Amino acid sequence: MTNKITGIAASNGVAIAKAYKLVDPDLSFETRTIDDTQGEKDRIRAAFLSSKADLEEIRTKAEESMGADEAEVFTAHIMVTEDPELLSNINDKIDSDKTNAEAALVAVTDMFIGMFESMADDNPYMAERAADIRDVTKRVLSHLLGKELPNPALINEEVVIIAQDMTPSDTAQLDRRYVKGFITNVGGRTAHAAIMARTLEIPAIVGSEVATKEIADGDTVVLDGLDGLALVNPTADEMTAYQAKGDQYAAKKAAWAKLKNEKSVSADGKEFIIGANIGTPKDLGGVADNGAEGVGLYRTEFLYMDSTELPTEEDQFESYKKVLKSMDGKPVTVRTMDIGGDKHLPYLPLPEEDNPFLGYRAIRISLDRDDIFRTQLRALIRASVYGQLWIMFPMVATLPEFRAARDIFNEEKAKLIAEGTQVSDDIKLGIMIEIPAAAVLADKFAQEVDFFSIGTNDLIGYSMAADRGNDRISYLYQPYNPSILRLVKNVIDSAHKYGKFAAMCGEMAGDPVALPILVGMGLDEFSMSATSILQARSLMKQLDTKDMAKLADKAVDAETNDEVVALVKANVAAD
Numbered sequence: 377m378t379n380k381i382t383g384i385a386a387s388n389g390v391a392i393a394k395a396y397k398l399v400d401p402d403l404s405f406e407t408r409t410i411d412d413t414q415g416e417k418d419r420i421r422a423a424f425l426s427s428k429a430d431l432e433e434i435r436t437k438a439e440e441s442m443g444a445d446e447a448e449v450f451t452a453h454i455m456v457t458e459d460p461e462l463l464s465n466i467n468d469k470i471d472s473d474k475t476n477a478e479a480a481l482v483a484v485t486d487m488f489i490g491m492f493e494s495m496a497d498d499n500p501y502m503a504e505r506a507a508d509i510r511d512v513t514k515r516v517l518s519h520l521l522g523k524e525l526p527n528p529a530l531i532n533e534e535v536v537i538i539a540q541d542m543t544p545s546d547t548a549q550l551d552r553r554y555v556k557g558f559i560t561n562v563g564g565r566t567a568h569a570a571i572m573a574r575t576l577e578i579p580a581i582v583g584s585e586v587a588t589k590e591i592a593d594g595d596t597v598v599l600d601g602l603d604g605l606a607l608v609n610p611t612a613d614e615m616t617a618y619q620a621k622g623d624q625y626a627a628k629k630a631a632w633a634k635l636k637n638e639k640s641v642s643a644d645g646k647e648f649i650i651g652a653n654i655g656t657p658k659d660l661g662g663v664a665d666n667g668a669e670g671v672g673l674y675r676t677e678f679l680y681m682d683s684t685e686l687p688t689e690e691d692q693f694e695s696y697k698k699v700l701k702s703m704d705g706k707p708v709t710v711r712t713m714d715i716g717g718d719k720h721l722p723y724l725p726l727p728e729e730d731n732p733f734l735g736y737r738a739i740r741i742s743l744d745r746d747d748i749f750r751t752q753l754r755a756l757i758r759a760s761v762y763g764q765l766w767i768m769f770p771m772v773a774t775l776p777e778f779r780a781a782r783d784i785f786n787e788e789k790a791k792l793i794a795e796g797t798q799v800s801d802d803i804k805l806g807i808m809i810e811i812p813a814a815a816v817l818a819d820k821f822a823q824e825v826d827f828f829s830i831g832t833n834d835l836i837g838y839s840m841a842a843d844r845g846n847d848r849i850s851y852l853y854q855p856y857n858p859s860i861l862r863l864v865k866n867v868i869d870s871a872h873k874y875g876k877f878a879a880m881c882g883e884m885a886g887d888p889v890a891l892p893i894l895v896g897m898g899l900d901e902f903s904m905s906a907t908s909i910l911q912a913r914s915l916m917k918q919l920d921t922k923d924m925a926k927l928a929d930k931a932v933d934a935e936t937n938d939e940v941v942a943l944v945k946a947n948v949a950a951d
């Protein structure tokens with residue numbers, strides 16, 4: 377019988393392809409005393425050469441599919457395999473300790489990694505070197521142990537990826553021509569892997585718990601991202617049924633596509649803005665294809681994560697300019713660096729923390745490391761002449777944080793003007809509302825900011841004390857809980873009381889259950905994964921704002937998440 381695996385439906389669509397497991401093999405080994413030290417030295421040399429050959433192949437493939445910039449990291453890895461000092465240190469260790477190649481390799485590379493990491497505070501390049509050595513060590517070890525590492529960059533046939541989790545750097549390596557979807561063991565609908573899948577327009581299931589255990593490399597997998605179901609080695613009848621389901625979804629998408637150049641307007645004629653969330657300028661194709669009326673969230677941390685060192689002012693300026701120019705006068709909301717939590721930079725080591733999601737992150741880092749922040753703001757301010765720039769700060773909890781960020785912005789702007797640089801005099805400054813404290817105090821913030829953008833992904837997590845990526849407690853991650861709706865309403869009402877603009881850029885903005893309520897609350901801008909825009913626009917056309925205002929009143933007065941879902945279902949016909 378076909379094995380069925382369920383999980384959280386994270387990105388719509390149906391894919392049928394072979395399974396490719398992106399899972400590291402067990403690389404544990406025993407330390408042994410060795411008589412034949414020359415034999416071990418030969419083994420390590422051969423493992424270095426094989427690793428180099430792997431990496432050269434991966435680099436060539438990565439250059440073809442993703443471009444020279446993305447492939448650069450592999451050049452750094454190849455250089456590690458060619459480092460004579462590293463190899464001679466390992467050989468010395470084998471001789472002096474009479475130990476096996478695996479143990480000598482790990483002892484020596486650990487020493488180098490520790491040394492580079494200890495210097496990383498003053499020189500981010502050192503952290504990068506440490507990360508390179510760690511990566512190469514894994515590959516050399518796999519050769520010594522005769523185990524194969526997965527090489528996603530080498531995939532050259534259609535596959536569905538099966539993984540424990542997908543980090544942003546894993547997803548960055550994927551070639552869209554071949555990767556038809558993915559299934560992970562962990563994660564929730566708003567985890568970054570899920571957001572990435574929606575941006576790439578590939579179906580995905582997250583939080584399946586068992587995918588890596590139950591699916592073998594090469595199995596045929598049907599991935600139903602609409603209902604969060606995967607079929608392993610399906611029957612011919614099942615394949616046919618799911619092909620039909622995929623076709624049906626494609627037909628719906630084709631109908632929505634007709635709305636690409638239309639306004640986002642309710643049935644009774646009220647206009648809203650539907651914007652797109654992007655991670656890099658590469659996402660602009662999807663923005664245009666889906667008829668976005670602006671960029672409501674540009675997550676600039678990817679600029680930092682995709683780089684091997686802190687991006688320069690010039691690099692950043694080019695990226696911001698590209699996005700602003702491409703949006704041709706439509707508003708572009710750029711969020712300053714949101715690092716920390718689950719987003720790490722190899723070259724900017726953060727302190728170990730018990731609760732990184734409640735720790736040193738986002739605006740907290742920017743205000744502490746204002747050298748990094750000022751570089752980003754200068755790049756943004758310089759780019760402002762190419763379009764309509766809105767800047768927002770992530771994870772703001774208090775007014776003094778916003779004021780400090782605004783002061784730094786004003787200082788950099790004044791400096792640039794004094795240097796004779798052209799800048800726009802209409803840059804809007806706002807904040808993400810993703811910390812409950814800020815949502816509650818929105819009436820105070822509204823007197824000082826130009827706009828709010830509600831980051832429900834985190835706001836829900838922090839309000840319910842439920843990690844957005846933890847599938848075990850995903851039942852508590854309740855977007856429609858009346859407590860969340862009351863916070864959202866408070867933010868929208870507070871903005872409007874002071875004539876300010878209220879946007880939402882969390883995934884809730886594109887959620888067909890939440891959207892009618894948000895229309896009823898009078899949210900000004902809905903920003904979402906570009907692939908959700910046309911469906912949202914289609915739904916919006918069917919809604920009457922006065923009816924939705926009544927629905928929103930009932931929803932904030934409800935008792936539970938489920939009650940709100942039932943209310944929406946009873947009042948809004950499914951699209």
Ligand SMILES: C=C(OP(=O)(O)O)C(=O)O
Pocket residue numbers: 673675714810830831832833834835881882883
């Ligand atoms: C949009 C948000 O930010 P991110 O998903 O990048 O944390 C949010 O928290 O809702």
Ligand SMILES: [Mg+2]
Pocket residue numbers: 810831833834
């Ligand atoms: Mg957030």
